[in-house]
Amino acid sequence: NAGVTQTPKFQVLKTGQSMTLQCAQDMNHNSMYWYRQDPGMGLRLIYYSASEGTTDKGEVPNGYNVSRLNKREFSLRLESAAPSQTSVYFCASSEGTGTTYEQYFGPGTRLTVT
């Protein structure tokens, strides 16, 4: 099992460019999440998908869109990148039902917007 995988690992964008961050999980989890991590801020939820076919906004959704492509894959798109979106982005997944809320995290994508 690879767990949660993310591509790319690193990316540099110019202001105004667009890109999509990819995330996939092989644990048959129902729920998936995108977080951003900034120094001194901990992790903040951008969007999540409780189950295939549904997505919801988290704490900091502005400037992002997501697609739950299928049960395995959950992508994050920046339509017009801004320097404020320079961050480390983590994807996570969880079973999503019952009493367990344990989330499993990918290795992260380090994004720099110049």
Added chain:
Amino acid sequence: AQSVTQPDIHITVSEGASLELRCNYSYGATPYLFWYVQSPGQGLQLLLKYFSGDTLVQGIKGFEAEFKRSQSSFNLRKPSVHWSDAAEYFCAVTVYGGSQGNLIFGKGTKLSVKP
């Protein structure tokens, strides 16, 4: 709204010394509590979790945490720190019956270990 506070931004301990990382949460109902560890350049790994029952929970890598409802705390402890424990530690909370997105993280405590 629920929140998590980790009062210590950075802690340095000597190898072999004991460790306690503090976490306080703010929420009226019964929370689900977690501690995650992040090694440099890595994703987050779950150390332990508390859902209910015994308030002292054991985790991986020799860590334990104690839930104290009266103090709204969930402090992480380890009796003897190893150099490989140097990392950043995050406390997180979610609430029973909450939506799947309701995992709230503290800002983290960075642990340095002196030889």
